[in-house]
Amino acid sequence: MSPDKLVRMANQIATFFRSKPHDEGVAGVADHINNFWEPRMRAQLFDLYAQGGEGLDALVIEARDKIRPVTQSA
Amino acid sequence: MRLIQETDFGTPASRTEKTVTLTVDGFEVTVPEGTSVMRASMEAGIQIPKLCATDMVDAFGSCRMCLVEIEGRRGTPSSCTTPVADGMVVHTQTEQLKGLRRGVMELYISDHPLDCLTCAANGDCELQDMAGAVGLRDVRYGYEGDNHVQTRNGDQPNMRWMPKDESNPYFTYDPSKCIVCSRCVRACEEVQGTFALTIEGRGFDSRVSPGMHEDFLSSECVSCGACVQACPTATLTEKSVIEIGQPEHSVVTTCAYCGVGCSFKAEMRGEELVRMVPYKDGKANRGHSCVKGRFAWGYANHKDRILNPMIRETIDEPWREVSWEEALSFTANKLKSLQKDYGKNSIGVITSSRCTNEETFLVQKLTRAVFGNNNTDTCARVCHSPTGYGLGQAFGTSAGTQDFDSVEHTDVVIVVGANPTDGHPVFGSRLKKRLREGAKLIVIDPRRIDLVRTPHVAASHHLPLKPGTNVAVMTALSHVIVTEGLMDEAFIRERCDWDEFQDYAEFVSDEKHSPEATEAYTGVPAGELRAAARLFATGGNGAIYYGLGVTEHSQGSTTVMAIANLAMLTGNIGRPGVGVNPLRGQNNVQGSCDMGSFPHELPGYRHVKLPEVREIFESLWGVEIDPEPGLRIPNMLDAAVDGTFKGIYIQGEDILQSDPDTHHVAAGLAAMECVIVHDLFLNETANYAHVFLPGSTFLEKDGTFTNAERRINRVRKVMSPKNGYADWEVTQLLANAMGANWTYTHPSQVMEEIAATTPSFANVTYDLLEEKGSVQWPCNDANPEGSPVMHVDGFVRGKGKFIVTEYVATDERTGPRFPLLLTTGRILSQYNVGAQTRRTPNSVWHDEDRLEIHPHDAEQRGIRDGDYVRLASRAGETSLRALITDRVAPGVVYTTFHHPGTQANVITTDYSDWATNCPEYKVTAVQVTPSNGPTEWQVEYEEQAKQARRIVHAEPAE
Numbered sequence A: 001m002s003p004d005k006l007v008r009m010a011n012q013i014a015t016f017f018r019s020k021p022h023d024e025g026v027a028g029v030a031d032h033i034n035n036f037w038e039p040r041m042r043a044q045l046f047d048l049y050a051q052g053g054e055g056l057d058a059l060v061i062e063a064r065d066k067i068r069p070v071t072q073s074a
Numbered sequence B: 001m002r003l004i005q006e007t008d009f010g011t012p013a014s015r016t017e018k019t020v021t022l023t024v025d026g027f028e029v030t031v032p033e034g035t036s037v038m039r040a041s042m043e044a045g046i047q048i049p050k051l052c053a054t055d056m057v058d059a060f061g062s063c064r065m066c067l068v069e070i071e072g073r074r075g076t077p078s079s080c081t082t083p084v085a086d087g088m089v090v091h092t093q094t095e096q097l098k099g100l101r102r103g104v105m106e107l108y109i110s111d112h113p114l115d116c117l118t119c120a121a122n123g124d125c126e127l128q129d130m131a132g133a134v135g136l137r138d139v140r141y142g143y144e145g146d147n148h149v150q151t152r153n154g155d156q157p158n159m160r161w162m163p164k165d166e167s168n169p170y171f172t173y174d175p176s177k178c179i180v181c182s183r184c185v186r187a188c189e190e191v192q193g194t195f196a197l198t199i200e201g202r203g204f205d206s207r208v209s210p211g212m213h214e215d216f217l218s219s220e221c222v223s224c225g226a227c228v229q230a231c232p233t234a235t236l237t238e239k240s241v242i243e244i245g246q247p248e249h250s251v252v253t254t255c256a257y258c259g260v261g262c263s264f265k266a267e268m269r270g271e272e273l274v275r276m277v278p279y280k281d282g283k284a285n286r287g288h289s290c291v292k293g294r295f296a297w298g299y300a301n302h303k304d305r306i307l308n309p310m311i312r313e314t315i316d317e318p319w320r321e322v323s324w325e326e327a328l329s330f331t332a333n334k335l336k337s338l339q340k341d342y343g344k345n346s347i348g349v350i351t352s353s354r355c356t357n358e359e360t361f362l363v364q365k366l367t368r369a370v371f372g373n374n375n376t377d378t379c380a381r382v383c384h385s386p387t388g389y390g391l392g393q394a395f396g397t398s399a400g401t402q403d404f405d406s407v408e409h410t411d412v413v414i415v416v417g418a419n420p421t422d423g424h425p426v427f428g429s430r431l432k433k434r435l436r437e438g439a440k441l442i443v444i445d446p447r448r449i450d451l452v453r454t455p456h457v458a459a460s461h462h463l464p465l466k467p468g469t470n471v472a473v474m475t476a477l478s479h480v481i482v483t484e485g486l487m488d489e490a491f492i493r494e495r496c497d498w499d500e501f502q503d504y505a506e507f508v509s510d511e512k513h514s515p516e517a518t519e520a521y522t523g524v525p526a527g528e529l530r531a532a533a534r535l536f537a538t539g540g541n542g543a544i545y546y547g548l549g550v551t552e553h554s555q556g557s558t559t560v561m562a563i564a565n566l567a568m569l570t571g572n573i574g575r576p577g578v579g580v581n582p583l584r585g586q587n588n589v590q591g592s593c594d595m596g597s598f599p600h601e602l603p604g605y606r607h608v609k610l611p612e613v614r615e616i617f618e619s620l621w622g623v624e625i626d627p628e629p630g631l632r633i634p635n636m637l638d639a640a641v642d643g644t645f646k647g648i649y650i651q652g653e654d655i656l657q658s659d660p661d662t663h664h665v666a667a668g669l670a671a672m673e674c675v676i677v678h679d680l681f682l683n684e685t686a687n688y689a690h691v692f693l694p695g696s697t698f699l700e701k702d703g704t705f706t707n708a709e710r711r712i713n714r715v716r717k718v719m720s721p722k723n724g725y726a727d728w729e730v731t732q733l734l735a736n737a738m739g740a741n742w743t744y745t746h747p748s749q750v751m752e753e754i755a756a757t758t759p760s761f762a763n764v765t766y767d768l769l770e771e772k773g774s775v776q777w778p779c780n781d782a783n784p785e786g787s788p789v790m791h792v793d794g795f796v797r798g799k800g801k802f803i804v805t806e807y808v809a810t811d812e813r814t815g816p817r818f819p820l821l822l823t824t825g826r827i828l829s830q831y832n833v834g835a836q837t838r839r840t841p842n843s844v845w846h847d848e849d850r851l852e853i854h855p856h857d858a859e860q861r862g863i864r865d866g867d868y869v870r871l872a873s874r875a876g877e878t879s880l881r882a883l884i885t886d887r888v889a890p891g892v893v894y895t896t897f898h899h900p901g902t903q904a905n906v907i908t909t910d911y912s913d914w915a916t917n918c919p920e921y922k923v924t925a926v927q928v929t930p931s932n933g934p935t936e937w938q939v940e941y942e943e944q945a946k947q948a949r950r951i952v953h954a955e956p957a958e
């Protein structure tokens, strides 16, 4: 999918969790992505991180280490 | 098999608990206080002759057929209007009564045509039965005098005679046969709540009349058929009965249209369906129905229905009819080679909310056990996925908390983002009934839906919010309740997490959530909102009903949580009359979610990441289940455009018409190499398909549907599948063609597998459903009879969870290019994408989608009522005709999406709910300008669709 769309989806999730206490918010973003994002989408997110994560919400950037790496290929 | 005859007790049941005992013709009978003598006699097995009474409406006492004698009382009171009393002694048959009844009967018959032999109601006419019951042997008066029967009186035209009204496509009204018992009038008022019928004139002059002396079609009548069912004579008769004759056997089944899930008797003659009659024992509908379920089943025999499998290599070729074997091996080979070339995750399925639980279960099993991935999703994605997520977070389970009967105990109702009288008509009627009894109503909707003002019902408050501001309005309601100290603290302390509540209370109390502060962007007057909040918090049992106007937003899940907050705050959970009630769109949305259609969860809402859950299925199915979540529908389409998703099996859904941003859906489908559509008709999606597998209708298969109240209802086969196989059989054939070895011979075996693997279904069996009629899950050892109300003693998740719901404006905003907000909805007579209802006479009520626009916005643009207008958003444009109305606020326009020619989804965007990707159908920034006809896209689309639907028929075998 277009990087813009992926960024928007990730940031929407961050927006919801912003009203939580900080650590809970970071964990919430990561959990949500782990639970609902298929490996292809997470792979694309990791690509975005690798390219500097432009446009991504701070919470999404912080959640990076808690997001499950992609092991299988599509 | 036989024709199921339901007992007519003559008057409705009394709900009091106190009982009285009386004697009828020497038999003692004990009944609740307030019961009529007529009903008490029937309970004792004695049928008192009657004409104007029937138990679906209150007694009226006009026909004087039901007279009885009561010891110690003078005269001959009518038993339908006389309540029982302790020790009463009733005689139903005496010389005096016999004479009186015969006299009454004679008068009726002297003004009634004597064409019994050729009458459509022959064999199903209460007048005929009563003539027999009272022993009428001759009629002393002739037809020479005043009558309604003859067209002429001597050489003069008979001014009393009226011609038949055949304007309604489904039933006729023949005034010459009317006995003016007013059962139809009362049914329309009391059961349906439309008040379309009146008795015109007085005495011998009186006749039934729709509206102000109109015909049925031009009147307010919504064609629910309640009057037809109530009519004791042939005056109101189904056209299908006139055409075919009386049915000889019947089978109880469930409507396949909306989430109300009405039970019907399918009345048959052989394998021909004669009529559908709502079943009194149906616990969702209690003997009522709407026009769709009762009448709109003709699509099953429509000439457009495809009965043979078809394939093609590419979508620009015409379709080729082939045998089932050829179609299945073609499909299996394609899917297998796609997996070989592009990986096992390159294919997936979409399950249908229109199909049975058993069929849905098999389709998700196909992807999990045979394809080896979790790429399964369902159209619930695009309607109620936020309900699943939101209620799951707040309460611990994803379902409505009540049964429909609950509304009878409600004092204050909030209806938000739903239009029950159009979308869920039978629930709408039941709600209206309660409102007429005095319950209060709060409507939260951008549009003035019918409920806001309808005969004998008026909302106490209508909060006409700007589309997209649900969270702000719901949070403002909570703000008022918390800051004014109106919450139910005892409930919260006992049932909810108190710390979380403290955080929540602090959050909502902030001034910025007050109605005064939010008014600027929600458009809801602060005073009105405050009054509504106070009413809901203090008015007694409060229930919230909501629909897609809540879920189909960027913040859909958040609004669902805000609704849950409001219910917990006011202590409105866990007993009859309260609760959080999602009104599900399609018949089996609830079921398709329960059955594990979502890519992240196995049946019973258990995440695929959980090894103990996977293990249950792995050991039963002998496969390994992928622990990673699969793709959701929008993700599948994105992956298709990216080239990593190549094949899809779509059962009973039309994603091209129903999903948002048509151009994007089309691009996704066009990028796939194997699209398999399994449906009744060549739907819009099939224009991009390589394989078409013909489907069966709900009349042609066994199974179960689960309605919006979690009620598991049986669907029963009443005729053989015209396409050869029920849908569950087709899925099994496909699985086996791919190498599985499934051996189901009846859907009950699939239900056994569901029960064995899914705790909330543990005790569900076809035998239990046979015995009880239906059950509401959870149905297990803890709740062996099922669960009408959930969270009675505690929430499924333990403590109820208050969740902070911060309002975030959607990215979809109006601006100079697109200054108006479009929101969408549906209408009573059409259903969803209209694939079925457009193929029935229902189209007489709605033959095109119209754009509702406020007079002010229309005038600014020089648009007149009925003009073609161009409707454009950043996603695309279409054209349709305008309907000028002040039901919508200035700045808001509204349309339905039932007709493919309109393609309202060309306009909607790919924005979606943050948590579930449920598309934001309900808010799109648009511009409206005058136009002279279809857009270029509509013309092209029409042409492409025509090309894509060409079929080369197989030569018939010699």
Ligand code: SF4
Pocket: B184, B187, B188, B192, B194, B195, B196, B197, B210, B220, B221, B222, B223, B224, B225, B226, B227, B228
């Ligand atoms: S069909 Fe329904 S709405 Fe129409 S007149 Fe009869 S009861 Fe009333």
Ligand code: SF4
Pocket: B177, B178, B179, B180, B181, B182, B183, B184, B185, B208, B230, B231, B232, B233, B235, B236
């Ligand atoms: S139309 Fe039928 S139900 Fe209505 S008053 Fe006449 S006989 Fe009675």
Ligand code: SF4
Pocket: B255, B256, B257, B258, B259, B260, B261, B262, B285, B289, B290, B291, B292, B293, B294, B424, B425, B426, B427
């Ligand atoms: S469409 Fe809905 S309300 Fe109408 S008959 Fe069917 S289930 Fe009942």
Ligand code: FES
Pocket: B049, B050, B051, B052, B053, B060, B061, B062, B063, B064, B065, B066, B067, B078, B079, B080, B081
């Ligand atoms: S049935 Fe009682 S008066 Fe008609």
